[in-house]
Amino acid sequence: MKRAGAQWMFFSMMAFSAIHRPALARAEEVVAILSSEVAAYREAYEGFQDALGRRVPAALLSREEPEIGPETRVVVAFGGKAALRHYPSRVTVVYCMAPGTKLAPQEFGPSVVEIQMLPRAEVILSKIKEIQPSLKRLAVFWSSKPLESDLRELQRASAKAGIEILSEQLGDPKDLPERLRALYTKIDAVWLTPDPILVTLRNFSILKEFSWSNAIPFYVPIAGLVEQGATASVSADFREIGRTAAMAVKQVLADKRIQGTFYPMQAEVVLHPRMAQWLGLEIVQNPPEERKKGLP
Structure with a gap:
C-alpha cells in the first residue's frame, strides 16, 4: 500500500x-x-x-x-x-x-x-536523440525494484541509439545530490524514470537546479513537469x-x-523552448503523424 x-x-x-x-x-x-x-x-x-x-x-x-x-x-x-x-x-x-x-x-x-x-525504450531514446543529437551519455535515475526490467530495456536499446546508459539506482532518494555531483563531468543529460519513489517535489527541484546550473538537459516522463522547469518530456498521454x-x-x-x-504506440514530446534554446539544443520537427508540443 x-x-x-x-x-x-x-x-x-x-x-x-x-x-x-x-x-x-x-x-x-x-x-x-x-x-x-x-x-x-x-x-x-x-x-x-x-x-x-x-x-x-x-x-x-x-x-x-x-x-x-x-x-x-x-x-x-x-x-x-x-x-x-x-x-x-x-x-x-x-x-x-x-x-x-x-x-x-x-x-x-x-x-x-x-x-x-511510456512507449518502448527505443522510442524514448530516439525522441531524446532528436532533441539532442550530440547525446552520448545519459544518466538514468531510478529506485523501485520493479523498474529494473525497464532499465534493461533501455540498456538493450541504447546501442542502436548510440547512447551509453549510466544506470543510477538510488537505494535512498536522499543520495541524489551526492550522486549528481559525482556524475557532473561524465554525462550529457539526465532522464528521470516514472518512479513514484523518486518523482517528488524535492527531487525534481534538485534535478532542475542541477540542469540549469550546469547546462545539462533534464528529460522527464510526464509532460506536466516541463511547465515546472524540465528541459523536455517524452511520454504517452x-x-x-x-x-x-x-x-x-x-x-x-x-x-x-x-x-x-x-506499450503505448504514440509518443508525445513536449519542449521547454527557452531552456532548449539556452542549452543550445537542436529542435527537430516531427513528421505529421507524430505529436510534438512546445510551451509558450
Whole structure:
C-alpha cells in the first residue's frame, strides 16, 4: 500500500484537478476500477472507453466497493491501489497508470496484463536523440525494484541509439545530490524514470537546479513537469494509455490468451523552448503523424 500511496503523490504532483465520480459499477463483462479522484485516471479511463467503443461501468475506490460478478471477465485497474487488490482467479486483470507496480501472473489466474506508462525504450531514446543529437551519455535515475526490467530495456536499446546508459539506482532518494555531483563531468543529460519513489517535489527541484546550473538537459516522463522547469518530456498521454488498455481487453474478449506488457504506440514530446534554446539544443520537427508540443 505504501507504493500505491506514492503513486497518488506522483500523479497529484502534476497538479491535476479532481475528477467527477464515474458511474456506479455493476457486475458486467468488463469493469473498470479507479484508485482515486486524480484526473489522470479519469483521462485514461475516458480514452479506454472511447477505444473500446462501449460504455464500461467504473468504481471509484475512495467511495465504493467494486462489484465483480460472475459475468465479469476483465478488470481494468487504473492506478496501483486498484491493481494491488485481490480479484477472483477467473478474472483477467489489465492494469495501467501504476508506475513501480509489477504483478506476478500466478497471483491472479488466467492472465495479468501490464500497460506501460511510456512507449518502448527505443522510442524514448530516439525522441531524446532528436532533441539532442550530440547525446552520448545519459544518466538514468531510478529506485523501485520493479523498474529494473525497464532499465534493461533501455540498456538493450541504447546501442542502436548510440547512447551509453549510466544506470543510477538510488537505494535512498536522499543520495541524489551526492550522486549528481559525482556524475557532473561524465554525462550529457539526465532522464528521470516514472518512479513514484523518486518523482517528488524535492527531487525534481534538485534535478532542475542541477540542469540549469550546469547546462545539462533534464528529460522527464510526464509532460506536466516541463511547465515546472524540465528541459523536455517524452511520454504517452493518459488517454493513449487508456486506448492501449482497450487493445488488450479486446484481445481477451476475443478469447485470445494474452499476458505480459503492452506499450503505448504514440509518443508525445513536449519542449521547454527557452531552456532548449539556452542549452543550445537542436529542435527537430516531427513528421505529421507524430505529436510534438512546445510551451509558450
